[in-house]
Amino acid sequence: MKPLLQVIDVTKTFDAGGTPVRALDGVSFSVSAGECLAVVGESGSGKSTIANIVLGIYQPTSGALLFQDKELPDVRPLALKQAIQLVQQNPLSSLNPRRSVGASIRLALDVHAIGDRAGRKARVGELLEEVGLPADYASRSPAALSGGQRQRVAIARALACQSELLVLDEPTSALDVLVQARVLKLLADIRQARRLTYIFITHDLAVVRNIADRVAVFEKGRLVEIAPTADLFANPSHPYTRRLISAVPVTSRREAELRDRLQEPLDADL
Amino acid sequence: MTAPTLAIDDLRLGFRGWAGTVEVLHGISLHIAKGERVALVGESGSGKSVTARLVLGLVQELRGARFSGRMAFEGRDLGALSRREREALRGDRISMIFQDPTSSLNPVYTIDTLFHEVLRRGAPGIGAAEAREKAIAALADVAITDPERVLRSYAFQLSGGMNQRVLIAMALANNPALLLADEPGTALDVTVQAQTLALMQSLVARHGTSMLFISHNLGVVREFADRVYVIYKGRIVEQGPTEGLFEAPLHPYTRALMAAVPRITGEGIPEIDEEQTGFYDPLVAHPGYSEAELRP
Numbered sequence A: 001m002k003p004l005l006q007v008i009d010v011t012k013t014f015d016a017g018g019t020p021v022r023a024l025d026g027v028s029f030s031v032s033a034g035e036c037l038a039v040v041g042e043s044g045s046g047k048s049t050i051a052n053i054v055l056g057i058y059q060p061t062s063g064a065l066l067f068q069d070k071e072l073p074d075v076r077p078l079a080l081k082q083a084i085q086l087v088q089q090n091p092l093s094s095l096n097p098r099r100s101v102g103a104s105i106r107l108a109l110d111v112h113a114i115g116d117r118a119g120r121k122a123r124v125g126e127l128l129e130e131v132g133l134p135a136d137y138a139s140r141s142p143a144a145l146s147g148g149q150r151q152r153v154a155i156a157r158a159l160a161c162q163s164e165l166l167v168l169d170e171p172t173s174a175l176d177v178l179v180q181a182r183v184l185k186l187l188a189d190i191r192q193a194r195r196l197t198y199i200f201i202t203h204d205l206a207v208v209r210n211i212a213d214r215v216a217v218f219e220k221g222r223l224v225e226i227a228p229t230a231d232l233f234a235n236p237s238h239p240y241t242r243r244l245i246s247a248v249p250v251t252s253r254r255e256a257e258l259r260d261r262l263q264e265p266l267d268a269d270l
Numbered sequence B: 001m002t003a004p005t006l007a008i009d010d011l012r013l014g015f016r017g018w019a020g021t022v023e024v025l026h027g028i029s030l031h032i033a034k035g036e037r038v039a040l041v042g043e044s045g046s047g048k049s050v051t052a053r054l055v056l057g058l059v060q061e062l063r064g065a066r067f068s069g070r071m072a073f074e075g076r077d078l079g080a081l082s083r084r085e086r087e088a089l090r091g092d093r094i095s096m097i098f099q100d101p102t103s104s105l106n107p108v109y110t111i112d113t114l115f116h117e118v119l120r121r122g123a124p125g126i127g128a129a130e131a132r133e134k135a136i137a138a139l140a141d142v143a144i145t146d147p148e149r150v151l152r153s154y155a156f157q158l159s160g161g162m163n164q165r166v167l168i169a170m171a172l173a174n175n176p177a178l179l180l181a182d183e184p185g186t187a188l189d190v191t192v193q194a195q196t197l198a199l200m201q202s203l204v205a206r207h208g209t210s211m212l213f214i215s216h217n218l219g220v221v222r223e224f225a226d227r228v229y230v231i232y233k234g235r236i237v238e239q240g241p242t243e244g245l246f247e248a249p250l251h252p253y254t255r256a257l258m259a260a261v262p263r264i265t266g267e268g269i270p271e272i273d274e275e276q277t278g279f280y281d282p283l284v285a286h287p288g289y290s291e292a293e294l295r296p
Helices: A047-055 A078-083 A101-111 A117-130 A135-139 A147-160 A177-194 A205-211 A229-234 A239-246 A253-269 B048-056 B083-089 B111-122 B128-141 B147-152 B160-173 B190-207 B218-224 B242-247 B252-260
Strands: A003-016 A019-032 A036-040 A062-067 A084-087 A165-169 A197-202 A214-219 A222-228 B006-017 B020-032 B037-041 B065-073 B094-097 B178-182 B210-215 B227-232 B235-241
Touching: A003 A047, A003 A197, A019 A047, A019 A062, A019 A197, A019 A222, A036 A047, A036 A205, A047 A084, A047 A165, A047 A197, A078 A084, A084 A147, A101 A117, A101 A135, A101 A147, A117 A135, A117 A147, A147 A177, A177 A197, A177 A205, A177 B252, A197 A205, A205 A229, A214 A229, A214 A239, A222 A229, A222 A239, A239 A253, A239 B190, B006 B048, B020 B037, B020 B048, B020 B065, B020 B210, B020 B235, B037 B048, B037 B218, B048 B065, B048 B094, B048 B178, B048 B210, B094 B160, B111 B128, B111 B147, B111 B160, B128 B147, B128 B160, B160 B178, B160 B190, B190 B218, B210 B218, B218 B242, B227 B242, B227 B252, B235 B242, B235 B252
Parallel strands: A036 A197, A036 A214, A084 A165, A165 A197, B037 B210, B037 B227, B094 B178, B178 B210
Antiparallel strands: A003 A019, A003 A062, A214 A222, B006 B020, B006 B065, B227 B235
């Protein structure tokens, strides 16, 4: 598979009141076209920093990013911004409350000059239908929608840009379990239908197990392990990965057995 | 047979607003026996948090709240208590842990001052030195290795996991008979959450504290509770022992929840019907676990 995005030895240092804090430390990985790469870690692991660097919100202190084999410039032209889009965790704060959801999606079409003026209105309806909402929801305000519906709108807005890479930052963490399952299914279907590439950032390993092709585990700014999903869960090689998996609260006996099996070698070390 | 620590019967709650009354609880009954860890699990808006707030008496004072039903704490009818008697229970015999540990602690006082205030609820005349000693012991109990530093700190100077442990220590400081925990640990990282829950589990077991554990996280409930009530839109839909309820859910709503929860064994993302048939079916109790069977 051809890599769509390559992250090469990226370091990001923040200045926290005079003392430099290294949020990312020599991180390298690549994302193939059409792949779903999960980025997991706890708070302070650097997973949000990597998202912001991929999106061009932060500049890496050192290192480089290649997108389709070309280096991403510090100031990105509109076409590159269009190619990489973001879906945030909380749609209530990522959607403008004063604007109808149709207008929010429309704005993305306007900014990137996608289609002609007449076609855009119809496009908004199509996008809403693609994420499983009726087209006439375009006139509603975000406040009139449920949490799951709002997140669908945020996804529709990202899709409006016809991007190639979606950065999904905890897209289902604020949702109830039934709604989460439906949104995850939607994201999986859209990826297949549109041949999209995902960077899926989350702390929820159970979600990762079921949606990602590969998993990158971050701890304190370092990429400690990257592996295909099934391998990572069957045989985590880094102790931190093992600790993460064995801390997941599980809901069935089968899962508890898997987790306990991972715990044993850890206890043996002590 | 002693009275259960908490018994709730046919609790109904509505809020009167300009668009009429919104019914929040449609007659729920539950109980917690002494030393038992009981979970109330449901999605957002199901009425689980408001139930805990009703037990504490925090909802009754709200304007527009309309409620009926009976709540008894150790056999005493909570509705018959005066406001003063009720307030005396809070923070002493009944305590509560809220979801976000950092915002639960007053940022303008040090942990030391806050702890003294908590201990005064149990022993009104307690002096600063004695309170300090007790606080240090309580913090050591929740595996805080440098209690003196924590006591000198403000909540915003401590990590979320540390604040959560401080709250657990405070909640158990007066040796309450009942601990209400609303989504404890939800705001924490998984490894910290796992440690915190294990700690809380061993502490309540040692103190013999009865516990109402409110959560939307099915995995956490499975690990923590002895017995589970599933609540959906203000109605208890299923009740039973934890293991039985997770391995063989009976109610259509519980079954849908169990099917929807992602699993680390990688069963894939399930198809969830938009059609929610049977979610309003009547309460199902596992054999031997109905209110009538469990309560004398």
